[in-house]
Amino acid sequence: MVQEVTPFLMFEKDAEKAINFYVATFNDAKINHVDYWTKGEAGTESTIKRADFSIGRQNFIALDSPAKHDFTFTPAFSVYIDCSDAAEQENLFSALSTDGAVLMPLRDWGFSQKFAWVNDRFGVSWQLNLPFSDNQN
Incomplete structure (x- = not known):
């Protein structure tokens, strides 16, 4: 069975800005679905709980993590x-x-x-x- 592989982008507050930037930058990009954190949930209200977007045929998942981390993105990926x-x-x-x-x-x-x-x-x-x-x- 072939598994689907999807890049997962974890932000701490800028997921929506980033996704909107990518959709505006790439000709064949679109937002497919967005869920937001709501009051009482682990994440900051009105930030991205999960967003599915695509650039061309490549799907991505993004979110605003409710946990603070000592790391961010690296060029290693x-x-x-x-x-x-x-x-x-x-x-x-x-x-x-x-x-x-x-x-x-x-x-x-x-x-x-x-x-x-x-x-x-x-x-x-x-x-x-x-x-x-x-x-x-």
Whole structure:
């Protein structure tokens, strides 16, 4: 039996802002379902208890954790995007790196046409690849 694998993004207060940012940034992204913490539950009222969203065919789950943690996101786990063209890659690089951190600047690193690695303003790590076209391999 094949199990479904879904990236799970745990925030402490910014899940809704992050999800709205991703849906606005990616052309084929949408929010599929959202549940909010209510009064008397473990989480802060009106923050995300669970949200299901997608970017392209990839589903994600996100929440605002009711527990405080001594950790956050790390680039050791990142979301890898094969961009369809240079314009898409440049737009994503600009949006995702604004108020974030550039780990590898957008350029030719020798293994693809162009590549960049960024942490967005929420700490989520993204690898943005522009693969060689079939006739360039």
